[in-house]
Amino acid sequence: MNKIIFTACAAIMAAQAVFAQQGTTPVAVPPHRADEWAATDGLGRTLAPGSYPAPKKDRYVGIFYFIWQGAHGYDRHVAGGPGGGVVPKSPGDTVSPYDITELLKANPANPQYGPVHAFHHWGEPYFGYYLPDDEWIIRKHAQMLTDAGIDVIIFDVTNGPIYLPQVTKIAETYRKLRAEGEAAPSIAFIVNSAPEQTVQNIYNSIYKKELFKDLWFYWKGKPLLLCPPEAVTPEIGAFFSVRQSWAWSKGQKWFGDGKDKWTWLDHTPQSYGWHESKNRPEQISVAVAEHPVSNIGRSFHNWKQPEKPSTEKGLYFEEQWKRALEVDPEFVFVTGWNEWVAMRFKAGSAGQDFLGKKAKEGETFFVDLYNAEFSRDAEPANAVTADHYYYQLASFIRQYKGVRKPEAATGADKITVDGDFSDWRDAGTHYTDDRGDVLHRDHPGWGRIRSYTNVTGRNDIIAAAVASDGKNIYCYVRTAEGMSPRTDPDWMRLFLQVEGQQGATWEGFGFTVQHQPDNANVATLQRFTGAGGWSSGSEIKCRQRGNEMELVIPKKMLGIKGGKFALQLKWADNFPLSAGGIGWLDNGDAAPNARFAWRYVHE
Incomplete structure (x- = not known):
């Protein structure tokens, strides 16, 4: 996390050592059950079905969440926006965002950084250089x-301001999502600078008024x-479950023996905090990376930072997670999700450790992040990290929490593809997808970026089902409103x-069904052939009316033999194949979300 005040930076460096029913036929469907979804990430790694333990009780995951982007200026650093909110952009904000990765590409020997203390992005977020009050971003x-399995976002207010306007916007959006029957994490705060004042501000502004009470994370x-403990008055101590949280444990006075101490960052192997007994771990931290000033990046593993990093693989993240799984505490604190920016500083007369070397007096350095390797964001990026860390996060959360086993289908379902969808009421395995996630986007971006827009949301997929008999696979899908023209x-x-079938796949899928625009009763099943792309395909029967559609695929076309098999499937609308798998994040609607896929298991 960045430090607004340089003395805080120095301190860090010194410390180192629904049931949705819609359409012509009401069909009762289970909750989303995201922990049962499969996925193949951009590196070909799978969230492999059957490789996770059964669900465990009392396991929670929080993630460091940053809300100060744009609250301290754009082209130049300013004290702060009104009430800690996002600063209105001035006519002079015409240069930023300062993207360190792009600046280094343009001039490796002498990158043209922005002013000292101005905020710089280490790279471009996949969703653009956004601001934290963008409702489309908040919902996404x-x-x-x-x-992924996150229970609580932990707001970074470690620098003093509590960014109440941003917190309010996020909380109100989360409450709307929950009112709509969708999920949203709970909220909590981490404080460090000016702790007495900051804690009292949080308490008076939010908790004492019982604002967003339904979102509070209880421990x-x-x-x-x-x-910090100095902020804990009798009133605060009586109201909250308080834990002190800062970076690093070994040899650190603040951590002591670990009682009621939670790190947000710690060298591998991380120490755990405890509350009731030293033999009962309460919390441990897991980090994507540490700092460029400590030369511990995303590729750090086996006690060293490699000369040639493998930034995309998440080697440090994996080591930290393995330690967390070994300790198996009640709570895992992940650092982090969406930090993105850091202030530019110049080294003093004593120089400054930076990227494993000593920056000389007057040379630029960044404390918390620098580039793809030295950054701590699990959120997808337009960089070598892509969306790999997101699925790595989801996979390790599943290993930590465990997952439910999907119910297997047995026997044969009776489905007729005829445009009468009533036979789906009592047949098949049913799935749901988020309602309302085709929301269009139109919101200002950072600095010179006037607006980010996304109007690809079209057909809002809310439910699907799969059935089978001895010869065929049947698929059903439903949207919130009538489907757009085919x-x-x-x-x-x-x-x-x-599942288990050999052969080339495209983003983890071997087949696709494309509907013919001139014939509502026919679709085309295509197989991915590798370098040759997709086969010319075979016609299959399809019917669509209003907001519902069904189709049938002969098992032999899919290479299914016997009665025991498992399928992975997803629906997508307004998604161009040219976008690649990462494009399921923000093109039209994907059901289930992103690269995830539903599983249909038949025994």
Whole structure:
């Protein structure tokens, strides 16, 4: 996390050592059950079904969440926006965002950084250089984090301001999502600078007024607050479950023996905090990386930072997670999700450790992040990290929390593909997808970026089902409202993969169903052939009316033999194949979300 005040930077460096029912036929469907979803990430790694333990009780995951982007200026650093809110952009904000990665590409020997103390991005977030009050971003983050298994976002207010306008916007959006029947994480805060004033501000502004009470994250019966002990008055101590949280444990006076101490960052192997007994771990931290000033990046492993990093693989993240799984505490604190920016500083007369070397007096350095290797964001990026860390996060959360086993289908279902969808009421395995996630985007970006827009949301997929008999696989899908004309580009495509089947796949799927724009009763099943792309395909029967559609695929076309098999499937609308798998994040609607896929298991 960045430090607004340089003395805080120095301190860090010194410390180192629904049931949704819609359409012509009400069909009762289970909750989203995201922990049962499969996925193949951009590196070909799978969230492998059957490789996770059964669900465990009392396991929670929080993630460091940053809300200060834009609250301290753009082209130049300013004291802060009104009430800690996002600063209105001035006519002079015409240069930033300062993207360190791009600046280094343009001039490696002498990158043209922005002014000293101005905020710099280490790279471009996948969703652009956004601001934290963008509702489209808030909703997308809520969806992604809950799908991954995050229980609580922990707001970074370690620098003093509590960014109440941003907190309010996020909380109100989360409450709307929950009111709509969708999921959103709970909220908590971590405090460090000016702790007495900051904690009292949080308490008076939010908790004492019972604002967003339905979103508070409770720990041991009271709302969780991470703060230094000097801020804990009798009133604060009675109201909150308080834990002190800062970086590093070994040899650190603040950590002591670990009682009621939670690190947000710690060298591997991380120490755990405890509350009731030293033999009962309460919390441990897991970090994507540490700092460029400590030369511990995303590739750090086996006690060293390699000369040639493998930034995309998440080697440090993996080591930290393995330690967390070994300790198996009640709570894992992940650092982090969406930090993105750091202030520029110049080294003093004593020089400054930076990237494993000593920056000389007057040379630029950044404390918390620098580039893809030296950054701590699990959120997808337009960089070598892509969306790899998101699925790595989800996979390790599953190993930590465990997952439910999907119910297997048995026997044969009776489905007739005739445009009468009533036979789906009592047949098949049913799935749901988030309602309302086709929201359009139009919001200012950082600095010179006037607006980010996304109007690709079209058909809002809310439910699907799969059934089978001895010869065929049947698929059903439903949207929130009547489907758009099938002549629309990239209209309602189905992706399928038979588990265990050999052969080339595209983003984890071996088959796709593309609907013919001129014939509502026919679709085309295509197989991915590798370098040759997709086969010309075979016609299959399809019917669509209003907001519902069904189709049938002969098992022999999918290479399914026998009665025991498992399928992975997803629907997508207004998604161009040219976007690649990462494009399921923000093109039209994908069901289930992002790269995830539903599983249909038949025994």
